[in-house]
Amino acid sequence: MSLRMALLGLLTISGPASGYDLTKLFESSINHAWQARHSQIYPELNKMSADGLVTVGEQGARGRKTYAVTEEGARLLREWLLAGEPSRLARHEESLRAFLVPALEPDEAVALLREQARGYDARLAELEALGEPKTLERGRRAEGFGRYALDLGLRHMRMMRDWARDTADEIERSSRSRP
Amino acid sequence: MSLRMALLGLLTISGPASGYDLTKLFESSINHAWQARHSQIYPELNKMSADGLVTVGEQGARGRKTYAVTEEGARLLREWLLAGEPSRLARHEESLRAFLVPALEPDEAVALLREQARGYDARLAELEALGEPKTLERGRRAEGFGRYALDLGLRHMRMMRDWARDTADEIERSSRSRP
DNA sequence: TGAATCATGTAAGGCGTTACATGATTAT
């Protein structure tokens, strides 16, 4: 269901697009919260079309198909977004890794956490670059769509970086005090 | 692979345990980063045993089996943790929902975000209760294992709550200025 | 004694990844 909603949402926010466009949109925008490859997106769009959630517009060059959200699709998305179910589906391999850090020896754990912190900093820089005017030329991104999401991504990276750094500090401190 | 590592990690940190124990441990500890039901855990433990990563100890009452990590299991976990692959597998339905908020009308979006912020606050309170001495009686949790993870969980909840609140504020402000 | 909890399993079907496969168009 989530993939379906993600596609409806992307089409709603960014306007009609092809499967190819949506594949790239996934990568460039929503990637830190959800992933999908073209091999999953293309069949899903076909099913959604069969279910009346999207329509296929003009068949462009190279067999390009442009999809647009129908009224029913819009209604379904709205319902899904407003449905207050907690829906705790969350799979985050990095957090899992972080969680298992105490299974390592203290010095190994510290090294790993420091490296992770560096990684988050690098990705933070990538994301920050996306927010700068220079990168915004590709359109849309600035207004509404992407604004809040980008902000969320930035906060997430900062949070993870800080946690990794603080935890490394704490492990170092406690393993120095009783070695 | 992740489930396998999660199980090895939990067994390493908390000591020998049954599939039943691990199922509950999953729920009470790692839940915000990874989920697994008993129907996935039991077969996986059997496979891991066949692969020599864990051993089955004494068969207790009610057919209870107690698993322990083997040397090979420990080695595999260590390798996996230290392997620096970025591994960006992340599926977070809540972030996805948050991301799609701009697909709603401003007033609907604000209402949704406020409700989400309340939800995060509630879960934050739950997590904070876990960190208090009273709840710690069930053992282990306090030292090492759970400490860092709990901290990460708390930071995550706070981050999400703040984002939801700030974004609601921002949408409210911008829809008031040009309605 | 009956309900709750402990304890383990299997099966069907859906979701997601990797790999395979093909061809058109554009830029160098």
Next chain:
DNA sequence: ATAATCATGTAACGCCTTACATGATTCA
């Protein structure tokens, strides 16, 4: 001409969820 990019699809296999299924032990 050649490489890069655009563009869509299918198939096999693995991971995960939901539902079905069973029985032992403990507590009130």
